[in-house]
Amino acid sequence: MEPRISAQDVMKCNMCETADAKIRCDSCLVNLCTTCVGTHTISDESKKHVFVKFQSRKSSLYPGCILHGYKQCETYCNQCDIPVCNTCVASDQHIGHDLLKILQVLDDKKRKIIEEQTKLKETIYPTYQDIASDVQNRMSQLEKEHEDLSTDITSHGEVWHREIDKLLKKLKAEDDEIKNAQLRVLQKHLDEINKKVSDIKDEIDSNDMTINSKDISKVFSAKVNVDRYTKLPRKLVPSLPEFIPGRIDEEEELRKIFGALSPSSLISEEHGYSMKTTQKSLEVGSSTPVKQLLDEPETVTTIRTRQIYLSGVVCLNDEEIWTKENGSIMRLYSINQGSELKAFRTKSDRMPGGIAVTKNGDLVYTDYDGRSVNIVKNEEIEEVIKLQKWKPRNVCSTFSSDLLVIMDSDDFRKSKVVRYSGSTEKQTIQFDDIGKSLFSSGFLYRHMITENRNLDICVSDNGAKSVVVVNQAGKLKFRYKGHTPAPKNKPFSPRGITTDSLCHILTADPFNDCVHIIDQDGQFLCFIDCELSEPWGLCTDTNDNLFVAQRSMFDSRVKKIKYLQ
Structure with a gap:
């Protein structure tokens, strides 16, 4: 007994x-x-x-x-x-x-368990589910990309004579070996994550029984193991080998002239994932202070530029910003000193359509009339993407180091978003589930693009007078059509767009001289005005400071604004 x-x-x-x-x-x-x-x-x-x-x-x-x-x-x-x-x-x-x-202690103990249970239910468990889904998607994508790679190898092999069949099979076997090795690692990683998901579910079920139990001894003996799950697993990102064709030259070795697979890897990123957050989980049971919107945003710094009609700004880091204007020159400024540090003229001497900065700190810009996306490396401009029958409007660099490019067709009747890994097209986003175009099209329409922390893709579409948000798979989530009344009661026509660490979406509204802030589900939160004059380009730094490029010919300044506590 x-x-x-x-x-x-x-x-x-x-x-x-x-x-x-x-x-x-x-x-x-x-x-x-x-x-x-x-x-x-x-x-x-x-x-x-x-x-x-x-x-x-x-x-x-x-x-x-x-x-x-x-x-x-x-x-x-x-x-x-x-x-x-x-x-x-x-x-x-x-x-x-x-x-x-x-x-009294019993109530306190139960409250703490409920708080920890809230973390498990609303933050940790969904995060691990998302991570498991992400790994599964990467495995599917890996299968598809390796199939594409295999097709490329086969296509190249068709122009050769039968004597290279043996080499062709060997190369494909090497690719299969790489693929299988990467899939084995990812499968093991997925199994470990799924085991964590199962453990968390068991923990939640056990805590539910404890909370609902009338036996106080169970409450006091309950051990909630949240800390063991707060450190998220590493993010495994497979690196595909690239097929490098060789020239047909009888004097060289057959393998060398036919082509070979480049080295591949499976990168393990310690902080590749971030904890899933919801508004409720941020407010209840969270030990980490949560930033709140300020009642009165304030201008921290103003950077005076030599440019007119500023139309773009992007942070190189927390101390420097790149800007662009209606001319062909892109300029780098010191935020604290307000001085110009560097300037680049586009290779074609045409105005850049959009600018971005990669994880490596390289400047990227689009050349609309030149149909190209270019990157500035080591003071040299390199063309990385060349389009046919399409013209690139704007570009952003993603958290996975891809490039998202929004572009128009030559006849201005179609617009789409294309994801590139290097110069390789990986994904096209153009239509919704019923085949209707997601984005407006027309010569006078402008689109700007960014990626949110939850991997949603956000496009400001001034032709449709809305912000269009799709998920990572390209499925429409919502359209934000502005908030009434706006400061000047003028029609909503969004331009610059950016996001912050809380997954807020910020978009410039130049006709109303303000910036709209909405949450990741499209709900309006507030306006930022701070005496803005035609705000156009937007970006945020790692501390969630907002930078606003003003396009007004009378005020060519970039304002640094603090809007979060």
């Missing part, structure tokens, strides 16, 4: 200490035999005594004392972190200790 239960089965009367307790006075928290009930009532007639049968007593919630099993613990010693009975309290062991009513 379990000790505590057996102790409660032979509970004695607290007055005579010989007869079995049959009655409980819930007013005085005293156990009584039937003979002593009258004596107890007379002993304190000033109090209204509430008697219940011992089997249905409220005090059955109280645990038995570890040292004195026949006594119930109605007090909790804060220093010793254990329940104690009246005999314990009277002993020298707890003199000077902070003693609390056990029901």
